[in-house]
Amino acid sequence: MPGARTGTGTAAGRPMQLSEVAARTELPLRTIRQYEDCGLVGPSAASPGGFPLYTDDDVARLMVIRRMQPLGFGLAETRELLTAMDRLAADLPDTDTALDPEEREALVARVRRYEEAAAARVADLRVELARAEEFATSLRSRLTP
Secondary structure, X not given: OOOOOOOOOOOOOXXXXXXXXHHHHOOOHHHHHHHHHOOXXXXXXXXXXXXXXXXXXXXXXXXXXXXXXXXXXXXXXXXXXXXXXXXXXXXXXXXOOOOOHHHHHHHHHHHHHHHHHHHHHHHHHHHHHHHHHHHHHHHXXXXXX
């Protein structure tokens, strides 16, 4: 869940305001707020004045979401993957957060399926890109005397 992750801030050691997160992720403020409303991400800290602050972990989470979109993954799929990744990240042996082997195996299999789906979608996009480049080249050749 957003906010449940641990993180210590940015490389500079300080949490970021939303505008800096937007600049780093190249996502509009409105989009980040929509992801917050959907429960996909949220600020992990707050300033003394109560303003939301984001950590590097929050930025990394937003980047996962951003990278899934052009591959055609929907919000439900994004949520499922993030949940699996969160649970795996929290898997600490000999603690209350330790997963039983069957659950860990199921989560790893789920993440693996997303990796395979992403690889397949990337391959499809490469084919589409090659076709688009071919088309642009053919148009360019028609313009050259």
